[in-house]
Amino acid sequence: DPPAPETLMRALESLNYLGALDDDGNLTDIGRLMAEFPLDPQLSKMLLVSPRYKCSNEMLSIAATLSVPNVFLRPGEARQEADRAHERFHHIDGDHLTLLNVYHAYKTNNEDPNWCYDNFLNYRSLKAADSVREQLGRIMQRLQLDMVSTDFQAQTTTSTFDSVWSRDFSCKQRMP
DSSP: OOOOHHHHHHHHHHHHHHTSBOTTSOBOHHHHHHTTSSSOHHHHHHHHHGGGGTOHHHHHHHHHHHTSSOSBOOOGGGHHHHHHHHHTTOOTTOHHHHHHHHHHHHHHTTTOHHHHHHTTBOHHHHHHHHHHHHHHHHHHHHTTOOOOOOOTTSTTHHHHHHIIIIITOSOOOOOO
């Protein structure tokens, strides 16, 4: 069945708001670049604007972790223990930075499946996120987008992420 007209209109409005379509419904230059990524339009736009805010490496990791099944495990017999383990990754500024903490810890611990098990993290999802990150990174390189990182000691780190995530997007996505 074709999508309902209201659904189609909302999608077109969202693409227009993101700058992917002009007011006549034609694909814009930024829309062509967004189409290069196998991602939801909001994530594509996030990656495209992230070099401007000097956080493309971080946004690449966040986009990758949002593109795979949930990285957190919460087995029924060990829910409280899993919750305590997950608290170590929690970031006060939200789910996206929590996912970034998880991905960085995974890489820092040499992608160790045992470390994932001990921390109630889904090794397969994190391995898939790493693969997705590499793929997206190749696309960013092909598009000649700068791969840069923000200074995590700076006071503006959170506001930089907030700017990239909210200023240039029509909606925020939450971790499942």
